[in-house]
Amino acid sequence: MRGLREIDGVTIIGCDRRQVNAGRPFCDRFYQISSVHDEDQYILDIQRIVQEENVDLVFPSLHEEIDIYHRRRGEIPSRSIAPVTQSVNRMTDKGEAYAFMEAHGMKKHIPRYTLFHTNEELRKALMRFSDTRYTVAKDTNAHGALGFALLTDKEGYLQALSEGKKSVVWEEDYAAIPHHGRKMLMEYLAGQEYSVDMYLHRGKACAVIPRRRSGVASGIVLDGVVVEDQQLMKLAEEVGTLFMTDGFLNLQFMEQDGEYLLTDLNPRFCGSQIMSLGAGVNFPEIALRCSLDGECPEISPKWNTRMVRYRDQFFMEENGKDPFPEQLAENLSIPGSKE
Template sequence: MNELRIFFTGAGSPGFNGILKGFRVGAKEEGRKIKVITADMNPDAYGFHLADKGYVIPPGNVDNFLEKMLEICDKEKPRLLVSGVDPELLPLAKAKPDFRRYGVEVVLSDWKAIELAQDKGKLYDFFKPYGFVPEYKRVKNVKEFKEAANSLGYPEKPVCFKPVFSYGMRGFRIMRPDADKVDLLFKYKPSSAFINFSEALEILKQAEAQGRFPDLLVMEYLEGKEYTVDLLARKGKSLVTIPRERVVTKEGISTVAKLEKNKEIIEYAETITEKLGFDYCINMQFRYSSDGYPKLIEVQPRFAGTTIACIGAGANLPYLALKLALGEKIPEVKVKWGTVMKRFWDEVFVLGEKQWFYGIKFEV
């Protein structure tokens, strides 16, 4: 096989290392040579030390982002372009024809599907008739925020909120009437999502006075088990669907995950994939309500940060996505259900032009 060049952005993202492992392991198993070019807006991104070559690029939401990406493609001649950075997804998907002129296939869904997935308000409205989403209200000011919280049962019930356009845990908070400021200061880490109503109101009033009040979704708080579903799809049809329980999370990222063949969630996720017409790798998050039904929290039209859990259980979705983009046959995937992933930190050391890793390699 000829060398396959992959341009994979998001060198500083938590999931970069795991997905890169998937690319390299899959290529090795097939006897294929690959070269991975990466990019990130942060010059200190750890992924620069793992890829074959790296570039510092502007954020995905600025005017010269696409110009810089096309410039790199013209120079490096990648065959495939993969992004793991949310603000990059929509502009890259819209620019697919421009990248094809350079011989580059953008491994993302159609831009219309991405646009709907990233607008959580429209996403919830779309799937409300199916009963897939939690109870919610979309609000644009403090008055509507107070009314929405009360209508959803606050203070008798906890209520949560998040911006319509947000990534990761940014802007997400859980309002509990028993959220005591002293406890939050001394018993929880600064990254805690809990907040009391009066404090939330004070911040939102300030945002409104400054003309910075974002569109918010105020929602029922779901207290049941939480799942991420990783999917590989082609034209809205799921080829592989893998739910995993988010057993332990830190700042929105799974540190312990267990693959579970949950047929109910598989059915929900495959229906959503079909309705939105997704391609390649996507992920969804569900959480069970108090009455025992899974509710869609969000859809991310990209690799998940913990896709490595699937790779370790025999489903190398990142590499299969590359094969799908190249028009190659997708082999049967045999998932080792029940596999548990436990994540830990690792390091890279840099001194001038030298770099090295330190530690013990564990062989299984």
């Protein structure tokens, strides 16, 4: 929304299942809609808003929305920046993503991993990582820090417990929990972490912006630098164009022994792409230009721009009335808001 508010002539129509939410002050108008888990009613709500407001472009931002817009794109009477791809599941399920990369000769760019479905399979899988102090466990379709656990032996767990590291789990405790569905074990990578924001249009990358992640808490980037890394940019473009032809994509890598290993794919606008905006690359504007004008705009990144994030807040009066009158966005002091 910060990126959209910087574009002249853009009207932001916000939607959320909650009436009170942190994004509403950035909107010109707002609608409370059904949850994505009530999919049919959610689609009806979006259809109504698109028609009433004559919406030109929809920005789905939730992980769950990506699959809905892929499957039911034809039911929304407006364009959207949801990814154009042959398979969304291939992008949101890391097991599928890694298998697809292996089949296309990119095995050296994925970590060592194995899949499991049951507790018995988990115990066998743990034996394959007996040569490492830590092993990463996660759901194959999780995003952010959801479902993440760092497994270790009892000695490592007790040390982590004394140091207040909450994500470290004794592997015996983890193996005692009933496990169903598909999950994965992955080698623990201790190198430098990077994210790459990119926008694809007609099978080509309009913008590829790497970010070195210096401080991360609960999956949220608090400190980082936009860097010009040609090796990483080239790899990100190869990975991105392998999976999709159009839309925004965030890729996450870990550097190890001079190589970059892919750890996550996010085919949606992620919160940390605000770093790219700070470096002069407005991805929401790129999405608008590509979708409505059919052309990629030129960009001039300010390399080595550093972001340090902090929490902010706004206040409202709880008096039984709508806490967000139409004029609220103008009255609040919001970075990026127009005078």
